[in-house]
Amino acid sequence: MSRKRSLFRTGPLDSSRVEAFSDGVLAVVITLLVLEVKLPTGLRSEAELWQAIEGLLPALAAWVVSFMFVLTFWVSHHYFFSSLKHVDRGLLWLNGLFLLTVALIPFPTALVGQYPGMTPPLAFLSAVMLLTSLSFLCMRFYASFNGQLLKDRLSKAQAKEAILQSMIAPALYAIATAMAFAWPPGSILIQVGVLLLFFLRSPSNHGPKTGLGKETPR
Amino acid sequence: MSRKRSLFRTGPLDSSRVEAFSDGVLAVVITLLVLEVKLPTGLRSEAELWQAIEGLLPALAAWVVSFMFVLTFWVSHHYFFSSLKHVDRGLLWLNGLFLLTVALIPFPTALVGQYPGMTPPLAFLSAVMLLTSLSFLCMRFYASFNGQLLKDRLSKAQAKEAILQSMIAPALYAIATAMAFAWPPGSILIQVGVLLLFFLRSPSNHGPKTGLGKETPR
Amino acid sequence: MSRKRSLFRTGPLDSSRVEAFSDGVLAVVITLLVLEVKLPTGLRSEAELWQAIEGLLPALAAWVVSFMFVLTFWVSHHYFFSSLKHVDRGLLWLNGLFLLTVALIPFPTALVGQYPGMTPPLAFLSAVMLLTSLSFLCMRFYASFNGQLLKDRLSKAQAKEAILQSMIAPALYAIATAMAFAWPPGSILIQVGVLLLFFLRSPSNHGPKTGLGKETPR
Amino acid sequence: MSRKRSLFRTGPLDSSRVEAFSDGVLAVVITLLVLEVKLPTGLRSEAELWQAIEGLLPALAAWVVSFMFVLTFWVSHHYFFSSLKHVDRGLLWLNGLFLLTVALIPFPTALVGQYPGMTPPLAFLSAVMLLTSLSFLCMRFYASFNGQLLKDRLSKAQAKEAILQSMIAPALYAIATAMAFAWPPGSILIQVGVLLLFFLRSPSNHGPKTGLGKETPR
Numbered sequence: 059m060s061r062k063r064s065l066f067r068t069g070p071l072d073s074s075r076v077e078a079f080s081d082g083v084l085a086v087v088i089t090l091l092v093l094e095v096k097l098p099t100g101l102r103s104e105a106e107l108w109q110a111i112e113g114l115l116p117a118l119a120a121w122v123v124s125f126m127f128v129l130t131f132w133v134s135h136h137y138f139f140s141s142l143k144h145v146d147r148g149l150l151w152l153n154g155l156f157l158l159t160v161a162l163i164p165f166p167t168a169l170v171g172q173y174p175g176m177t178p179p180l181a182f183l184s185a186v187m188l189l190t191s192l193s194f195l196c197m198r199f200y201a202s203f204n205g206q207l208l209k210d211r212l213s214k215a216q217a218k219e220a221i222l223q224s225m226i227a228p229a230l231y232a233i234a235t236a237m238a239f240a241w242p243p244g245s246i247l248i249q250v251g252v253l254l255l256f257f258l259r260s261p262s263n264h265g266p267k268t269g270l271g272k273e274t275p276r
Numbered sequence: 277m278s279r280k281r282s283l284f285r286t287g288p289l290d291s292s293r294v295e296a297f298s299d300g301v302l303a304v305v306i307t308l309l310v311l312e313v314k315l316p317t318g319l320r321s322e323a324e325l326w327q328a329i330e331g332l333l334p335a336l337a338a339w340v341v342s343f344m345f346v347l348t349f350w351v352s353h354h355y356f357f358s359s360l361k362h363v364d365r366g367l368l369w370l371n372g373l374f375l376l377t378v379a380l381i382p383f384p385t386a387l388v389g390q391y392p393g394m395t396p397p398l399a400f401l402s403a404v405m406l407l408t409s410l411s412f413l414c415m416r417f418y419a420s421f422n423g424q425l426l427k428d429r430l431s432k433a434q435a436k437e438a439i440l441q442s443m444i445a446p447a448l449y450a451i452a453t454a455m456a457f458a459w460p461p462g463s464i465l466i467q468v469g470v471l472l473l474f475f476l477r478s479p480s481n482h483g484p485k486t487g488l489g490k491e492t493p494r
Numbered sequence: 495m496s497r498k499r500s501l502f503r504t505g506p507l508d509s510s511r512v513e514a515f516s517d518g519v520l521a522v523v524i525t526l527l528v529l530e531v532k533l534p535t536g537l538r539s540e541a542e543l544w545q546a547i548e549g550l551l552p553a554l555a556a557w558v559v560s561f562m563f564v565l566t567f568w569v570s571h572h573y574f575f576s577s578l579k580h581v582d583r584g585l586l587w588l589n590g591l592f593l594l595t596v597a598l599i600p601f602p603t604a605l606v607g608q609y610p611g612m613t614p615p616l617a618f619l620s621a622v623m624l625l626t627s628l629s630f631l632c633m634r635f636y637a638s639f640n641g642q643l644l645k646d647r648l649s650k651a652q653a654k655e656a657i658l659q660s661m662i663a664p665a666l667y668a669i670a671t672a673m674a675f676a677w678p679p680g681s682i683l684i685q686v687g688v689l690l691l692f693f694l695r696s697p698s699n700h701g702p703k704t705g706l707g708k709e710t711p712r
Numbered sequence: 713m714s715r716k717r718s719l720f721r722t723g724p725l726d727s728s729r730v731e732a733f734s735d736g737v738l739a740v741v742i743t744l745l746v747l748e749v750k751l752p753t754g755l756r757s758e759a760e761l762w763q764a765i766e767g768l769l770p771a772l773a774a775w776v777v778s779f780m781f782v783l784t785f786w787v788s789h790h791y792f793f794s795s796l797k798h799v800d801r802g803l804l805w806l807n808g809l810f811l812l813t814v815a816l817i818p819f820p821t822a823l824v825g826q827y828p829g830m831t832p833p834l835a836f837l838s839a840v841m842l843l844t845s846l847s848f849l850c851m852r853f854y855a856s857f858n859g860q861l862l863k864d865r866l867s868k869a870q871a872k873e874a875i876l877q878s879m880i881a882p883a884l885y886a887i888a889t890a891m892a893f894a895w896p897p898g899s900i901l902i903q904v905g906v907l908l909l910f911f912l913r914s915p916s917n918h919g920p921k922t923g924l925g926k927e928t929p930r
Contacts, residue, residue, distance in 0.1 A: 075354060078296070078732070082303030085736030086522075088815065089744065090307065095819050099826060107832040125815065129808045136729060151475065154347045161306065161343065165313050172317060178325040257805070293572060296514070300521030304740075308525065369693070372565045379524065379561065383531050390535060396543040511790060514732070518739030526743060587911065590783045597742065597779065601749050608753060614761040 073145045076153060080135060083157050087164060088128045091121050094168035117171025120183075123246070124167040126253050127187060131160060134194065142201065143209050152197045159190040180245045181238035187249065188231035195224045227252055291363045294371060298353060301375050305382065306346040309339050312386035335389025338401075341464070342385040344471050345405060349378060352412065360419065361427050370415045377408040398463045399456035405467065406449035413442045445470055509581045512589060516571060519593050523600065524564040527557050530604035553607025556619075559682070560603040562689050563623060567596060570630065578637065579645050588633045595626040616681045617674035623685065624667035631660045663688055727799045730807060734789060737811050741818065742782040745775050748822035771825025774837075777900075778821040780907050781841060785814060788848065796855065797863050806851045813844040834899045835892035841903065842885035849878045881906055 095117045097110050135156075139145075145153075166186050169179035201207045202217035234248035313335045315328050353374075357363075363371075384404050387397035419425045420435035452466035531553045533546050571592075575581075581589075602622050605615035637643045638653035670684035749771045751764050789810075793799075799807075820840050823833035855861045856871035888902035 075295075075299075077729075079299050079303055079350060081729075081733050082300055082736055083307050085733055086304050086307040086740050088811070089737050089740040090311065092815055092819050093311070093744065093747070097823055097826065101827065104831055107827060107830060111832055111836065121816075122812070125812055126808075129811070132733060133804065150351065154344075157306070157347070158340070158343055161310050162339075165310055169315055172315065173319070173325060176325060177322055178329055182329065293513075293517075297517050297521055297568060300518055301525050304522050304525040308529065311529070368569065372562075375524070375565070376558070376561055379528055380557075383528050387533055390533065391537070391543060394543060395540055396547055400547065511731075511735075515735050515739055515786060518736055519743050522740050522743040526747065529747070586787065590780075593742070593783070594776070594779055597746055598775075601746055605751055608751065609755065609761060612761060613758050614765055618765065 073139055073142050076145050076150060077136070077139050080139075080153060080157060081132070083161060084128060084132045084135070087161055088125055088132070090164050091124050091128075091167055094164060094171055095121055114171075116174030117168075119246075120167050120170040120174075123249055123253070124163050124183075127190075127249075128160060128163060130253060130256050131190065131194065138194075138198065138201075141209055142207050144207065146204070146207060148200055148204070149197060149207065152193065152200055156190065156193040156197060159186060159193050162186050163190070175242055177238050177242055180242050181235055184231055184234040184238055184245055184249065188228055188235055191224075191227040191231055195221065195228055198224050226255070230255075291357055291360050294363050294368060295354070295357050298357075298371060298375060299350070301379060302346055302350045302353070305379055306343055306350075308382050309342050309346075309385055312382060312389055313339055332389070334392030335386075338385050338388040338392075341467055341471070342381050342401075345408075345467075346378060346381060348471060348474050349408065349412065356412075356416065356419075359427055360425055362425065364422070364425065366418055366422070367415060367425065370411065370418055374408065374411040374415060377404060377411050380404050381408070393460055395456050395460055398460050399453055402449055402452040402456055402463055402467065406446055406453055409442075409445040409449055413439065413446055416442050444473070448473075509575055509578050512581050512586060513572070513575050516575075516589060516593060517568070519597060520564060520568045520571070523597055524561055524568075526600050527560050527564075527603055530600060530607055531557055550607070552610030553604075555682075556603050556606040556610075559685055559689070560599050560619075563626075563685075564596060564599060566689060566692050567626065567630065574630075574634065574637075577645055578643050580643065582640070582643060584636055584640070585633060585643065588629065588636055592626065592629040592633060595622060595629050598622050599626070611678055613674050613678055616678050617671055620667055620670035620674055620681055620685065624664055624671055627660075627663040627667055631657065631664055634660050662691070666691075727793055727796050730799050730804060731790070731793050734793075734807060734811060735786070737815060738782055738786045738789070741815055742779055742786075744818050745778050745782075745821055748818060748825055749775055768825070770828030771822075774821050774824040774828075777903055777907070778817050778837075781844075781903075782814060782817060784907060784910050785844065785848065792848075792852065792855075795863055796861055798861065800858070800861060802854055802858070803851060803861065806847065806854055810844065810847040810851060813840060813847050816840050817844070829896055831892050831896055834896050835889055838885055838888040838892055838899055838903065842882055842889055845878075845881040845885055849875065849882055852878050880909070884909075 095114060097107075097114065101107050101110055142149075163183075163186055166179060166183035170183050173179050198217070198221050202221060208217060230248055230252050234245045234252075237244040237248060313332060315325075315332065319325050319328055360367075381401075381404055384397060384401035388401050391397050416435070416439050420439060426435060448466055448470050452463045452470075455462040455466060531550060533543075533550065537543050537546055578585075599619075599622055602615060602619035606619050609615050634653070634657050638657055644653060666684055666688050670681045670688075673680040673684060749768060751761075751768065755761050755764055796803075817837075817840055820833060820837035824837050827833050852871070852875050856875055862871060884902055884906050888899045888906075891902060892899040
């Protein structure tokens with residue numbers, strides 16, 4: 059029976075094709091973000107223009123945060139997929155869910171730029187970031203319970219460790235979502251904090267700066 | 277004579293290049309969809325903002341349905357092309373036709389979000405989905421009658437089987453188009469139904485969950 | 495001296511990277527076209543909606559013509575680059591010029607949809623198509639006078655033959671541009687005609703339909 | 713310890729994946745630029761249309777300059793990455809910074825088209841070009857101080873030479889930014905000048921035209 063429908067959909071997918079498609083979506087999302095930064099038309103004097111550009115600072119800040127957010131997930135996505143032997147249907151759909159949540163990011167980012175400092179846009183943006191990090195966690199979770207997907211050199215224990223660390227981001231984005239209702243600036247601070255956490259935790263792979271020793275090449 | 281014009285256009289195309297281009301188009305389409313979800317400017321209070329976000333629920337729902345629709349066709353496209361030995365001119369143009377119909381999707385999706393629950397947008401969206409699934413069926417049809425395109429391990433009988441199964445989606449989208457005139461919500465239900473059908477039919481390739489047995493790796 | 499600046503820019507480029515970038519640009523251009531098809535907001539009855547959709551027919555027609563135009567050039571681009579051994583700087587910039595002209599296509603396409611049947615948009619669109627086909631002709635011209643770029647199995651005579659055939663499209667688009675001033679519909683007819691010419695001339699590579707005999711596989 | 717977090721992020725990245733993602737972003741940026749060229753709606757006569765198209769000349773000029781700017785950086789990016797053995801985390805983030813600055817280009821380009829000849833848009837565009845060339849310089853700088861990243865055949869002295877040459881563009885863009893305040897047209901002249909400098913300095917790799925001798929193939 060499995061042979062009979064083999065033309066339709068069959069066997070494990072080549073992980074490189076899924077990565078290429080995901081890369082395409084992430085590259086388009088990260089570039090589309092800037093389309094939401096717009097200056098009103100009909101300004102006349104240079105003074106008005108400078109003022110309008112100044113008024114865009116919240117939109118530009120939201121753009122930077124969302125850009126770094128998508129970039130961060132591109133890096134994570136790349137490292138995660140490089141740990142996979144191949145991709146099955148379940149992971150394909152979980153990856154689709156991840157792309158769905160990431161592809162929504164430009165909308166709340168535009169909202170934050172349009173209505174800076176207000177609760178609804180910040181709550182919306184934090185919630186979408188929460189959903190994105192949750193769907194990414196699901197992918198890790200799924201892969202760790204499906205030993206055939208991971209490359210042999212990675213033990214399940216290591217995958218579990220990675221999952222635990224992957225839970226930090228969703229937890230913080232959940233707090234950021236709640237914070238949008240209590241104290242909007244706190245929501246922004248947490249969003250920036252998660253990014254910094256990601257950067258600071260990243261070990262440099264070369265040179266003596268981090269002192270973490272040489273990591274084995276992939 | 278065939279040699280004389282060989283610089284121009286010659287011989288079978290490398291299927292990987294066609295796939296890469298199609299992937300690019302699908303990745304851009306799936307990401308552009310969110311640009312049609314927009315909040316009006318000039319709102320003042322947070323209450324107004326929440327109300328406006330609530331008013332976007334139909335647009336967000338249309339976005340999810342269209343996103344999953346394109347994702348589904350990306351999966352099908354990938355599996356179909358992985359069953360091909362190479363691509364000839366005829367398939368190239370049929371694939372172009374498929375890309376044409378898929379690339380139109382953002383427009384009726386925006387319409388459904390702009391004018392939710394009305395007949396014209398839903399009929400338009402269902403009709404474009406119908407055309408997309410029909411052009412995909414044409415590709416399968418063409419490949420099954422052109423034995424040189426399919427990989428040897430796939431018999432023509434299997435291709436015919438796949439074609440029969442591929443006819444379900446166009447049939448349902450034709451009904452969804454008609455339903456938009458009779459009872460608009462029914463049109464949405466069918467659209468969601470086709471997606472669910474696609475997910476439920478997908479065999480998981482690993483683990484004992486589906487009980488379909490191991491499929492041969494590609 | 496050539497070694498000294500070798501970190502900067504050196505030696506022949508890998509043709510696959512140039513192709514991949516060009517594919518990316520063409521995939522985005524071909525997908526962006528649909529963003530210019532928009533329905534006015536604020537319509538109330540279904541009758542108004544149907545009328546508005548009917549009013550979009552010129553925009554949809556312009557979209558189809560431009561989509562097929564870009565698709566046609568993607569096919570030509572692919573076949574042309576598959577005839578190259580490698581890419582040098584000169585060809586790189588000519589390819590950049592080609593991408594510049596193709597990337598402009600969405601703008602006059604939108605104009606034709608906005609102001610159907612009028613001279614300026616049709617003249618503009620035909621002129622951009624003329625520039626695109628001219629820049630493509632330049633690439634062929636450059637490659638044929640630079641024997642080191644072409645694969646050995648292709649003689650210069652064959653390249654010259656290809657150039658002669660490549661001159662047909664610019665000539666027809668020049669006429670289409672002039673026609674926009676004399677009789678606008680004639681401009682559209684020529685644009686569609688060039689596409690049909692391209693399709694009809696394409697030999698099918700398999701099967702007995704065209705009777706052109708088997709072409710040698712690439 | 714380094715093994716423990718190996719699922720998370722580990723070892724040197726494959727440079728081809730980073731290049732592919734950067735290519736995607738650059739391809740989308742270069743194509744999005746044209747979306748900012750728009751004609752007002754509601755024009756009636758052909759005379760009005762011609763006048764409106766004439767009024768778009770500054771926007772079209774800004775589009776050409778920004779297009780060539782991004783294309784130039786794509787070429788530089790490609791040559792730079794082809795000189796790398798692999799990519800580490802530090803370079804990954806510097807590349808992300810480069811993409812961030814390039815992805816902003818469509819916004820000031822639209823401004824220059826909206827408000828031609830005024831100081832704020834030109835100062836903004838020059839400043840973003842300055843930031844882009846600076847972030848690219850950082851990448852070169854980082855790679856030259858991290859000998860493990862460069863291919864063996866390239867000495868550190870050559871990398872230093874390349875860095876010195878890479879400093880010309882930021883210096884000129886800094887002047888262009890200042891010039892926008894003193895004499896706006898001068899800002900445009902410098903922007904165009906940097907592009908010409910880049911083109912003129914490019915050695916042709918084949919034929920006797922440049923007389924620079926044969927460069928060693930990559």
